Amino acid sequence: MIMKHTQYTIATLGSHSALQILKGAHDEGFSTLIISTPDRLPFYKRFQFINEFVEVKAFSKFASVEKKLLNRNIILIPHGSFVAYLGEKGNKNLHIPYFGNKKVLDWEGNRRMQLKWLEKANLNVPRKFGRGDIIDRPVIVKSYGAAGGSGYFIAYNQKDFKKKVSSFLKKEFIVQEYVIGVPIYLHFFYSPLNHKIELMSIDRRYETNVDSLGRLPLVHQENIPITPSFVVVGNSPLSLRESLLPEAYAMAERLVKTSQKIIDKRGLFGPFCLETIITPDQKFYVIEISCRIVAGTNLFIDGSPYSSLIYDEPMSSGRRIAREIKIAIEEKKLSLILN
Secondary structure: OOOOHHHOEEEEEOOOOHHHHHHHHHHOOOEEEEEEOOOOHHHHOOOOOOOEEEEOOOHHHOHHHHHHHOOOOEEEOOOHHHHHHHHHHHHHOOOOOEEOOOOHHHHHHOHHHHHHHHHHOOOOOOOEEOOOOOOOOOEEEEEOOOOOOOOEEEEOOHHHHHHHHOOOOOOOEEEEEOOOOEEEEEEEEEEOOOOEEEEEEEEEEEEEEHHHHOOOOHHHHHOOOOOOOEEEEEEEEOOOOHHHHHHHHHHHHHHHHHHHHHOOOOOOOEEEEEEEEEOOOOOEEEEEEEOOOOHHHHHHOOOOOOHHHOOOOOOOHHHHHHHHHHHHHHOOOHHHOEO
């Protein structure tokens, strides 16, 4: 029997970018389902585009409700909370069909493997400091995994690094040069069905308290005993200088092609984000890659200036995922995009 997309349900965890994902699925004609903790259910029940609610005591306990969902035509859409709460092992152990390539998780979650990927794709990256290297410039220390900017700190030299790392609770981390420039987050979508890269939107993050400290004169900053924090609390839209767009696309294309060589033939597909710094000489430095939908795309539920260049209708990253699944069902190519 030939299945229609209306016979499938799109599901996700009630966090991060769930509203955008399920609104997009609803707009594409899918039934929608949210898996939520009890404290968040009243919030999500406000929205009519969510058809079904499944309660779980904690996201880390997802396996306790998965069995109830297995015998249905459900497709899970991962986002940052899947990484944060289920972890790499938990994601790989999911049995419900999952949009995306789980093998990418190995490369996204390990900072050193991720850096190797970026370098093989010939992308500019900040200098990395390893064991035994003398830190002679400001650096940022990042823990592994997705945690919305938590688990980061800045050190100004070798002495400052030794002092701060002694009380750092994270066991796995990477030390990179702190590049001075404008932070730009480029949201892309790669389709394995038509083999095209699409720039969906661009944002900047608002991070506390580092952004607040930056608004104070230096004399005040020096007298406030606050350690800079990079925890993300919000995002703002950004339009990139048009002359920089060709390089943005080229970086994404090199990244995807490289993934198909070093990960597997499918490589990276679906939504992903290149987190970059642009220096005064208009040079991109890629500081990180997120291999899934990112929260900055929540700004663009009705589309962005960039998605409008591709689509003559509102197209968020969440809806673009649903559109890809819909096309795959129609063309009997679901196996290309699901795990």
